[in-house]
Amino acid sequence: MTAQGYIHAWEHYKDELTLLDKKLELLYKRRQKLTPDPQTDSFRGMFVSEDEFIRLIGEQEIDEELQEEEMALLGDIQEMEAYIAGRIEESRNKGVFLPLSYAASVFGLSAIEERFVMLGLAVELDRKYERIFGFLQDDLTSKTPNISLALQVACSTPEDMRAARTTFVAPEGKLARYMLQREEQDFRGQSLLSKPLLLDKRIVAFLLDSGEVDPKLKPAVEMVYPDNELAPLLVQEDFQQRLRGFIHEEQQSPAAERKRLAFHLWGNAGAGKKLQVKHFSSYYSKPLLIANLADVLLHAARFEEQVSAIVREAILHQAVLCFTRLEELYPEEPDLAAQQRLGRFHELLDGYGGMIFLLAGKYSRLNWKPKERLLLEHELQVPDEGGRERLWTVFARELGVSADVDARVMSGKFRFTPGQIHRALTLARGYSAWQREPQADAKPAALRTDALYKACYQQVQHKLERKATRIEPRYQWADIILAPEQKDQLRNACNQVKYRGVVYNDWGFEKKLAYGKGLSMLFAGPPGTGKTMSAQVVAGDLQLELYKVDLSQVISKYIGETEKNLHEIFEEAQLSNAVLFFDETDALFGKRSEVKDSHDKYANIETAYLLQKMEEYQGITVLATNLLNNIDEAFLRRINYVIKFPFPDSEYREKIWQSMFPPAAPLSEDVDFRYLAQRYEIAGGNIKNVVLSSAFLAAEAGEPIRMQHIIKSIRHELQKSGKILARQEWEDY
Template identity: 80%
Template sequence: MTVQGYVHAWEHYQDELALLDRKLELLYKRRQKLTPDPQTDSFRGMFVSEDEFIRLIGMLGRLEEPDEEELDLLAAIQGAAAAIEERLAQSKQEGVFIPLSYLSSVFGLTAVEKRFVLLGLAVELDRKYERIFGFLQDDLTNKRPNVSLALQIACSHPEEMRAARTTFMAPSGRMARYLLTQEESGEQSLLSKPLILDKRIVTFLLDSGEMDPKLKPMAEMAYPDEELPELLVQQDFQIKLQRFIRDALGEPAARRKRLAFHLWGNTGAGKKLQVKHVCRHFGKPVLFVDLANVLLYAAAQFEEQLGALIREAILHQAVLVFTRLEALYPEEPDLLAQQRLGQFHDLLDGYGGMVFLLAGSFNRLSWKPKERILLEHELQVPDESERTRIWQAFANELEMAADVDWRIMSGKFRFTAGQIRRALTLARGYSAWQREPQAAAAQPAMLRSDALYKACHQQVQHNLERKASRIEPRYRWEDIILPPEQKDQLRNACNQVKYRGVVYSDWGFEKKLAYGKGLSMLFAGPPGTGKTMSAQVVAGDLQLELYKVDLSQVISKYIGETEKNLHEIFAEAQMSNAVLFFDETDALFGKRSEVKDSHDKYANIETAYLLQKMEEYQGITVLATNLLNNIDEAFLRRINYVIKFPFPDSDYREKIWQSMFPPAAPLSDDVDFKYLAQGYEIAGGNIKNVVLSSAFLAAEAGEPIRMQHIVKSIRHELQKSGKILARQEWEDY
């Protein structure tokens, strides 16, 4: 006769409950031999009779053989169990999903443990079992089977009982860790503990499918049938990863090792995409667990929630991936952080599947995995040529036209592929917002340059504001009055950033330079000669953020603190590709002195450390000083451009005077710029102060800006520095 498989899980549960009823009937008949009619015993549970004592010490099993009725029940139980197994085998061949069989397979449950799960599920399938279990335990308030009753029902002989007790005795066992609810036992003995399935396991057995909704704030599932973006970089790593995993899985079971991978790289480096591609290759789903969100939502139940997440990975047979690993490695770990890290390592050691650990930066792992191979790899930022190709590929994919040289963009912004894609997507939105109505239907979408740079600046997350102040670049090339030589040097410096992709990547110079590919400039000259303005011109021309470093936040009297502050500044700037502007650097980094005491020694260390960080930094560093002679020569040798800002002569001062007044300012005919330039030797910064002060004097008087307002302001400006004008120099006005 052909065996018919189960059509669905509920049909299987129906047979299992029928088999359970037979087992309960057998248990009842065995107990009835001692108490023929338990219902008539009004003192049942209040004292131990002689018959019950004999049963408790096991004499009954030695004195009495099973009668014919028991033998019939045993035969019926064995026949029903065999029939269920045959139907389950047929269901497996037909591809019918049976939750209990699947659960038993993925957690490696024994036959007895599988029966324990069914006992815990019985009260969820039919409430009659609550009363039955209460009756058999002499306590109708106890509606769940305890361990003692579960052993009597699930085990057929004493040896099986003794072996099955370890299921409940070992807290780290599969049943206790993943399937059962852990409750405080108090003074209860092991055998008195109730057997209660975890709610997640009950939900899975009754309605398998989606991930546990309670875990969704902390995790997400990715399935192998999802459409994935193409890998534009690190394809060689993907091929190597697939080959390594395939070879490891092909090893004999006795030599096969569990695998773990530690990947790190900047935001958008493709860590998650690499994992999705390799898991799709092997047809495996992926469970991404955000460790930062685990700490945010369940810090108090950290170990419990991690256990639930690992169980979810096992249920779905998913590769377990932990993201934002750095959340477990704070800069100053306390006792609680160390405890969490230990719990994390213990849980990973108890997990048998493949693990990926993803981080934004390198963390020296304290985890020493047991019977597991741990491999580490950095997903680096693509080089200039790769970035150029990615900019162009994503622009084509998003169908955006742009009057932009992608090589220049790749030189300015050391972006990962993910950051480039997000920048272009955001820039398209900004461009559409700013587009004129009549051009809204134009195809393809035209990308605005200002929108693109705005989107690029939003791709970086940094905390530079803690030790630096942002300066909005407002000046352009036409605003700055400098001799041709200095202007040419500034333009050459900007071109070094714009065309670094051509030189370093296309022409191969990157292979010759291990470091020092950034741009460093030193602006030297008297106060007010245009050093800060030039830094703004450079940042504005390159459309990069400009941050002026607050020296008060950098210098520290404590040994090592200055270096720590510098490290933090350059690390944050590296993420943002910002222009760092250090003003009056001679006050902090002067000539390295002869070591006479510890202060000299550590001052020299600070200078050397700044040189090191400037060489490592791949962005732009601008240093400004009023006294070039105070800067150490070794310092100067490592700077790309040393630009000397001269004190302006009368011709340049006249140009500065003329450029300072905006077109809308009411200017009297008596203003003599040539006279001002020749008569007063003041720098551009002072001229700016004079112009602004004279404008307010004129506004107060309700008249145009006159020479008398300007000369009066000059007099006040010079008085600030202790200079006094002779009466004949200003009395005409």
């Protein structure tokens, strides 16, 4: 027979079924030597007769005429096998896709294992085989071949049968792991030979020419094909070139020295980890299978089965295998189940021969020791300010929006990854469209500033609320009454954030400073002089979140706990670039004392640790203290701005009195702000309390706010601190 290539898979299966028919016929002929004619034996399968027993133990001579018939069938079978092999080779040369041959190749199946797969597929192609298998197994209720029948059909010699048994005995074998259906019912009462040979449903679907991803794996997996359109790499292009160069060098090395590769990439959400892997796969024209471990772990009881199916899918598609959310497998306090799950995950990865990428949001020290695989690690860091500025500009243009906010300012305020910048602009466009009137023209929509900042805050997921309280900034520059010197210092501090891009990026100071690029300020002054208000003004001017650190949640009597709490605060703040406001810092950051005992030693360590974290933090840290003399001098040298808040004199007290009353408040004509400022020496915080208290007194009396209400409130406010007004100081009112 002349071998011509197959046109499609079904033509191939037709020849395979013809070959199977001949093998089944040969098996039937051999069975005739051992069993009587089933047509004349109405009790076949119900008992073993004496004649059948003699035949089974081989005490009867073989019919020579039947042996000659077997030899003829064997010749036909061998000729058919050679014919099919020739046609498969021709099909391969012409690029015709044959699922069975492809699967055998990618999974590395032996010729006998491929026959087992075809035998299991037969019942899916033609139902006649259900009756044939039932007949040959003396059980018409058994519609699939068992292992005994499979060995008899697929193997030619006893030696082949003994070797092929290991395929089913070894659970880690490729046939058992990837091709056969897992045993859902208990077969412990059965021998190995009596167990059914069942193909996995996914394998059946693939062999019947279905190239879709296993539906059972959705939505945990995503297949990305090489011809998919990808967003360009706007940052970290050097890493992509480095990755390709390394692969090229590896491919040029001798085959004996090549190793399988795995890459562990980590970085904040939106850093571009998946995009890097997509570009890599597309460059090498390889499909990419992305699996989200967080979704896989939703069904933890089936974790091993799911991961095994994912690996099988990657093998079927010859894809680059990528797992995201790797940190889900590394909990902070792993239990025994988590450790076992992680170990099994590593074992399954060892069974995959292709490229592997493991992506994580944060670094975890992997305890995976791959077999014959090189594991490389790399962090995708947040882009520098120049890179972030370019991203703000490019994404705004792509989304068709224009913003009044300078991209350079936004890049300096928010240490965002590319994904966070894109999502922030997308959300801001939606918020702005919702808040404005419809526009008739098609010009780029201007983003509202408040909408843009709201969208930016939504990109940040942190846990600062555990040890800090968020303060909504409500004050502006006009609300704060300070001397020009202090106000200028505050404005200069804000400008240091606004023009970070110019100084660090354009003027090259980024290369000169390894750390210490954040902004630290110390507000020192008596209570009520405007320190907390100034922190709100700074946060409001820069439109950043403000968190007041709760010292009761930070300071701990246990050694090392204070440092741990500080580390957590700065780590979470780094995600949002929030303004950290430490009030009453004397309790935590006082003078470093002479070491007289272990308590002094560890107190000094806490202070040194705070200095270190403040220098590493690239956001804004504001410290407030009532006693500047209690702050260590070495500590002060590391502060960018030390702003002293003096007790207000009568001139500034008068301005504070006037600014505290809102325009809608009903004020009596007898209210004399100058008299109040000159007569009573109280700070702004006390004035605020007095104003509010007097307003309630007036509301209760049902009249405008009078001097008598204010003087009465002043008496109460001073009594809190132990001061008593003389009668002549208030009797006029």
